[in-house]
Amino acid sequence: MNGETAREIGEFALIERLRNKLGSVGNSADVIVGNGDDAAVIRAEDGKCWVVTCDAQVSGVHFPSVGDVSGFAAGYKSLAVNVSDVAAMGGRPRFALISLGIPEETPVSFLDDVYGGVRALSEQYDILVLGGNVTRTSGPLFVDVFLVGEVMEEKVLRRSGARAGDRILVTGYLGDAAAGLHLFSGSQVRVREDLYASLTRAQLEPQPRVAEAVVIAESGLATSMMDISDGLAGDIRHLCEASGVGVLLWESELPVSGTLSEVASLAAKKPLEWALHGGEDYELLVTTPAESVRALQKVVRQSRGAPLTPIGEILPASQGISLKRADGIFALKNLAWEHFSA
Amino acid sequence: MNGETAREIGEFALIERLRNKLGSVGNSADVIVGNGDDAAVIRAEDGKCWVVTCDAQVSGVHFPSVGDVSGFAAGYKSLAVNVSDVAAMGGRPRFALISLGIPEETPVSFLDDVYGGVRALSEQYDILVLGGNVTRTSGPLFVDVFLVGEVMEEKVLRRSGARAGDRILVTGYLGDAAAGLHLFSGSQVRVREDLYASLTRAQLEPQPRVAEAVVIAESGLATSMMDISDGLAGDIRHLCEASGVGVLLWESELPVSGTLSEVASLAAKKPLEWALHGGEDYELLVTTPAESVRALQKVVRQSRGAPLTPIGEILPASQGISLKRADGIFALKNLAWEHFSA
Numbered sequence: 001m002n003g004e005t006a007r008e009i010g011e012f013a014l015i016e017r018l019r020n021k022l023g024s025v026g027n028s029a030d031v032i033v034g035n036g037d038d039a040a041v042i043r044a045e046d047g048k049c050w051v052v053t054c055d056a057q058v059s060g061v062h063f064p065s066v067g068d069v070s071g072f073a074a075g076y077k078s079l080a081v082n083v084s085d086v087a088a089m090g091g092r093p094r095f096a097l098i099s100l101g102i103p104e105e106t107p108v109s110f111l112d113d114v115y116g117g118v119r120a121l122s123e124q125y126d127i128l129v130l131g132g133n134v135t136r137t138s139g140p141l142f143v144d145v146f147l148v149g150e151v152m153e154e155k156v157l158r159r160s161g162a163r164a165g166d167r168i169l170v171t172g173y174l175g176d177a178a179a180g181l182h183l184f185s186g187s188q189v190r191v192r193e194d195l196y197a198s199l200t201r202a203q204l205e206p207q208p209r210v211a212e213a214v215v216i217a218e219s220g221l222a223t224s225m226m227d228i229s230d231g232l233a234g235d236i237r238h239l240c241e242a243s244g245v246g247v248l249l250w251e252s253e254l255p256v257s258g259t260l261s262e263v264a265s266l267a268a269k270k271p272l273e274w275a276l277h278g279g280e281d282y283e284l285l286v287t288t289p290a291e292s293v294r295a296l297q298k299v300v301r302q303s304r305g306a307p308l309t310p311i312g313e314i315l316p317a318s319q320g321i322s323l324k325r326a327d328g329i330f331a332l333k334n335l336a337w338e339h340f341s342a
Numbered sequence: 343m344n345g346e347t348a349r350e351i352g353e354f355a356l357i358e359r360l361r362n363k364l365g366s367v368g369n370s371a372d373v374i375v376g377n378g379d380d381a382a383v384i385r386a387e388d389g390k391c392w393v394v395t396c397d398a399q400v401s402g403v404h405f406p407s408v409g410d411v412s413g414f415a416a417g418y419k420s421l422a423v424n425v426s427d428v429a430a431m432g433g434r435p436r437f438a439l440i441s442l443g444i445p446e447e448t449p450v451s452f453l454d455d456v457y458g459g460v461r462a463l464s465e466q467y468d469i470l471v472l473g474g475n476v477t478r479t480s481g482p483l484f485v486d487v488f489l490v491g492e493v494m495e496e497k498v499l500r501r502s503g504a505r506a507g508d509r510i511l512v513t514g515y516l517g518d519a520a521a522g523l524h525l526f527s528g529s530q531v532r533v534r535e536d537l538y539a540s541l542t543r544a545q546l547e548p549q550p551r552v553a554e555a556v557v558i559a560e561s562g563l564a565t566s567m568m569d570i571s572d573g574l575a576g577d578i579r580h581l582c583e584a585s586g587v588g589v590l591l592w593e594s595e596l597p598v599s600g601t602l603s604e605v606a607s608l609a610a611k612k613p614l615e616w617a618l619h620g621g622e623d624y625e626l627l628v629t630t631p632a633e634s635v636r637a638l639q640k641v642v643r644q645s646r647g648a649p650l651t652p653i654g655e656i657l658p659a660s661q662g663i664s665l666k667r668a669d670g671i672f673a674l675k676n677l678a679w680e681h682f683s684a
Contacts, residue, residue: 040472045387130382139481
């Protein structure tokens with residue numbers, strides 16, 4: 001066999017190519033949101049929609065290899081990343097199917113723990129696991145989750161609704177997951193046990209922002225929403241492309257936790273690099289008209305949600321994607337995680 | 343790490359164990375059929391239900407390795423086995439998500455062909471592929487399909503409805519897929535090209551029985567239904583367990599194609615071994631009261647469906663699972679395909 005390989009073409013070009021292979025097959029009358037957002041949305045009845053998504057986590061790629069990671073974390077994170085995608089559309093998770101690819105010599109106790117992690121998150125969000133599939137594989141363990149959520153049609157939040165003049169906000173803090181991965185991956189940096197626990201937990205057991213997503217969607221104040229899985233600098237490009245806009249991010253406003261700053265200093269790293277390019281934070285990016293920022297922050301605060309921080313402004317597409325620093329405005333590099341890229 | 347492994351516990355014990363780990367988490371008010379059937383069924387509105395299922399196909403396990411199989415066949419079969427599961431509940435397939443695990447060096451042209459296979463079957467059944475996910479894996483290629491279908495609540499056919507006195511019927515012919523695998527897997531048997539093509543196609547591109555399933559469900563005549571994926575002798579156990587019944591299969595009535603008999607003779611194999619234990623036929627097993635057999639055959643015939651052949655009778659559970667041969671009645675061996683079994 002010869003010709004171009006998956007590694008050579010890269011993740012996003014491959015997705016685009018495969019999507020085009022399918023063209024317009026199938027009856028799309030009930031599809032509210034199709035390919036290319038955090039999740040697809042299908043009309044059910046009476047204004048109610050189903051939000052559907054899937055995401056596979058592979059041992060040694062998305063989580064450390066079996067033996068270096070707990071089964072609990074592998075199961076928890078596999079479900080969490082899908083919950084985050086459903087939330088990013090404004091949806092509440094409802095039902096899941098779980099497909100496991102299992103090397104023969106995997107200890108059953110590890111698989112018990114995978115399901116323990118799935119159970120913990122399912123209990124938290126009242127998700128019913130309807131079934132699934134187990135198969136043998138000669139490769140690494142994979143956990144593939146298919147998640148169905150629910151949202152009212154008029155509350156669906158797409159990536160495509162941002163408009164020039166909007167502000168862009170983010171929930172929680174950025175970069176903790178990347179710092180956790182750094183500590184976890186054999187870093188020589190010695191940090192206090194509570195810092196280690198907090199940052200590695202951000203990496204291994206991310207907390208999807210379901211409550212925040214639902215109140216944001218129900219407020220009717222947001223113009224677009226997505227979750228951050230590949231890093232702010234990479235993911236914001238998807239939002240800008242889908243909305244046909246540009247963006248200016250304000251570096252000084254990016255929410256960086258005290259924990260992150262402390263560990264970055266010990267590791268001689270820049271916390272902003274982790275915050276911009278780290279990925280796996282599973283925070284929400286939201287846009288809203290400038291005059292609605294305070295109202296949106298208020299509804300999230302009243303629901304006891306994570307902080308919602310304005311981090312920039314949406315511009316016309318011609319202005320591109322840039323970062324305002326103390327010393328000027330710079331084009332924002334895209335260093336996002338991409339499967340298959342070297 | 344130590345303790346029992348996936349291989350040691352075996353597929354079905356593992357599934358049961360993982361299912362029990364989840365207990366009663368989640369709101370099951372809208373669940374019509376949960377774990378343990380061909381697919382799960384969730385109530386939507388106005389009597390309409392969604393049928394949801396997933397099944398992963400792994401290179402080198404479910405289809406020959408990349409290089410020995412066409413991408414078309416890999417894609418086609420990955421979707422077909424899920425279509426068959428939705429059909430087995432009486433449902434029509436509607437939407438799919440596709441999750442690909444891709445080794446870096448996979449030729450993009452192979453992945454194009456995977457989607458070509460998905461497209462061919464999607465066009466045939468008007469299935470809309472809503473999206474999916476691609477991920478890198480250090481192991482073999484996997485294609486994991488999540489499929490959502492539609493069925494009216496009162497038409498749902500479970501595995502659990504068979505009653506003593508019912509007849510059991512099967513669509514199409516049994517054993518062709520197993521014979522195809524035999525030919526495909528380096529058999530020394532030389533057969534005519536048309537026989538080779540027909541049997542290997544049964545293995546690589548099985549034809550799910552959607553039209554038959556839908557008319558059977560709509561007739562209201564069937565008491566239970568499932569598809570045959572692991573072989574008649576193995577799968578009938580699941581139907582009997584779910585229904586709390588036994589069964590007597592009539593060996594002389596098992597539908598074996600002329601093609602299969604011819605190839606079996608050349609290969610010095612017994613066609614009935616393939617028909618009983620071969621697996622991957624993706625035919626439907628259906629039960630119906632004895633007095634409804636002809637009416638059920640008639641509705642399937644009128645829809646130009648595959649032949650529907652009575653192959654045995656449902657008995658009380660105490661009678662077990664047995665096979666009536668010319669020389670007597672014998673307990674039916676279970677030689678079904680099981681992941682992880684030696």
